Amino acid sequence: MMKRIQMAALILLSNLFAFSGSYLYHEPPLDVRVGQDLILSAMPVSDNQVVEAQGYYRIKGNISFQEIHLQNVQATWEMKINGRALSEKGLEYCLIFKMTDGGILAFPKEDPLDQPHELNVLPMIFSNKIVDLLEPTFQQESVEVDILILSPEPDAEINPDDAVIALSLFNIPDVDSASIRLVVDGKDVTEQAEISGGIVTYIPKRFKKGIHSVQLTLSMLDGTPIKPISWTFSVLGGLVIAGNVDYRGDISARYLNEYVGENFLNVGELRGNAEVSVDFGKVKTSFRQTTRDNPYRQPLNRFSTALQFGEFLDIRMGDFYRSISPYTLDGRPVRGLSIDIDLKFVRLEVIQGQLNRKVQHLNKMNGALLLPSNPGKVDTLGQLSFTMDRTGYTFDREITLARLSIDLFSKFQMGVHIMKAKDDINSVNKDISGASFSVDSTDITVNDSLYNIAVGNYSYNSFTNAVEAVGGVINFPDKNWGGRTPEDNIVVGFDIGTVRDKKRLKLDFSWNFSMYNRDIWDGPMSLAQLDTIIDDTADGFIAQAYDADGNVSSAGIDTAQIPFD
Template identity: 40%
Template sequence: MIAALFSDVRAIEAKLFIRETNSLNFTEEELNFSGSTWTFTIPTHRITQAGLEYAIIFRLDDGSTLAFPRGDPLKNPYNLVIGPPRKSDRSFGRRESFFIDGADFEKKDFLVLSPEPGSIIIPGDEVIAVSFFNIPDIDTTSIKIKLDGVDFTSLASIGGGIISLIPGELNPGPHSIIVESKTKYNEQIRPLTWIFNTAAGEMSVLDAINYNGKFDGRLSSQASESQVINYSEVNGKFNVDINWAGLKGSVRLNTRDNPYLQPLNRFSGNLFFGKYLNIYTGDYYPSISPFLIDGRRVRGMGIDIDLKWVKLQSVSGELNRPVQRKFGIDGGLVLMKNQTAVDSATGNPVFYLERSGYTFTRNITAMRLSSEAFLSI
């Protein structure tokens, strides 16, 4: 994957958020800068016929961010369709139906509840659940669910906007699921398909936890005649997650941080439960509205609840801290030399001061509740 950014502001970091289509959680990866482009090699085990969804977020040297797609990239990511391999050593049986050109199907909004695509399931805990709540025109009598090419429709429970199936204990290894359906107007809906894995044996709690982290720093020194400027920066990040929840955090400390400027250090944390609930703390970049706040840094706390048909966003924190500064130095109080006077009663000098370099605290508290009451058919 290759990305190029054409902007007057230099990009200092690029992150790729990628996941299998219809899965819950994104995996955060860093793109490598080479020449004039940012590159990332997607591991072969991540490339499946389920397809991929991804978004790219650039961090610019002025502290702002630029995301693609625009707006809300993690809610409306790019979609990468992956076709079947030309040759395969293993087949899951009859799959020809969902490899037909997508133009022949109606695209509808299924939601995979369990198991998450690509996840590893403990033997005996296999529960297949799919929501079709956002497809009001679906013909429930046309729904078919297949596991490894075998029709399990007769064992499935279909109703109330949910398809659920308990297939019993499965053999260790990968398993494929296909959900086929039609609309009430007899139009074929694009089949939903994904793959999950059954573990070879009992799993412990630690087996279900994924964690990683990184810590790095840099030091630079510039000299011009007798003036020497030293700069250092330390970066750290960590990520801990299980199938349905996780915690991410990052920190950036640098010697350019100055009490007479807005903060340059960054601290952030993100606690998430699937894609339904995100809790942000520290420095983060909320996007609520182009007319209110759209990607500007806030130091505080935010909550993002997304239930597809109902979405709640809450932001509370500090936009600017109080700063007494003028061109990078303490200029909060400036002596007005031309207005010095003498008190006629006491004979003491009177000095007039001007407060010209003060920045007041700017806080923000905002909330947005939105609903998709009318879905497109």
């Protein structure tokens, strides 16, 4: 019943705030066991239709994913994983929905294939144990329940980067989430904690070296108190080289040979990270090199460096993932520079970098050059010509984004943002040495005449020689190729939001204005082109109308008053 109420509330809020953007609603399962089939469901909330819904899963520690098509069941999409395919090692999965507008909704939202969601998988249990777990207990006095400490374990010694406090309330029926209080080192951090799906999670900005204490208090929906749980753990420091300077790092390599389907997959990967920290900040760097990276696709190798000065300044260079808004940057990888200045009540974020890396061609036949349909023509003077086309390329796409926001007492937020993304036309070369394309009989038949050009595979130079041998010429334009058009987009907008009822109710409103250009091959318009864009009169005015006697009947815009060309 509670799940139906949550689903109805979600649909209602989706209709009320549909203008606030598309998103994917998915609640990870709470109890996953070996031998029990696992059903994952998701609901895309969007004005666009789903083109394709795919699920990917793998046993924790594996590299390759298994792929499953999600099935549409009423308003949700579902995938089923056979319980015999599960392992106590854990399960990693992600969901990817392709929409009709070309966008993607995914869980996790940021880099789902590289950072899939992880589930703990419990061992198989017998049926009599399942009955014992489901048997309810009714007591009026203070009760002692099974609260599972996920991280860190009692008396554990951990590194600062692993300092995540997490508890599971799966085994507590009818817990009152409003009664939950989390106290760390004597400080109530409930407002900063995330409480959802039966999990209490708190990620601190930084834990100092030493012993730390955690206490959780809560009660049932009927008011019955639950015995508090408390424990301690220790945070280790790195090797001290100057009294207050710590450093640490690691490097790992692995090679995997897997049989997937009917093919063998050989993958090598090298990872590493290092960190140097002082009292006022730290420097972190990491890298990943994989044999799957190649110049014919977007990069899979990663290298990043982060400089953090307390909680107020975060500078990232190299590869990073940022989520600003669904209409600008929403979890896509960026290679460049990010500056985040957070003064608690005022925050400034600036991002400049590369969204897409240039790809000159695909590593296959017709992957760079090709003959389009009906490439041959004979003009009125009898001159034979063939038109070449360019394909298989991707432009460098640069992004510049800035956002200024305010946060009042963690209750009210407001922000404004502007983004510009543009393809670099000059990043793709016209001439590709070694590129080959196929020529068949239909390509060399012009006006029902078959020219003496051999059918087969050609390079650009060899085909030029063959065409010239029959008295023809090659036309190869410098732009307006058929592969894809360069684009640019400028987005400006603002958003406001508020949180109520102890973070259980969140209201957001967002307004965005996009100036999207699908084809910038010819660049911006000149003033002379603007003069005749609406009317045909080159008079120095835009959209100025005249009557039959040549007098101005409707004044236009004087191009001389436009301060740029």
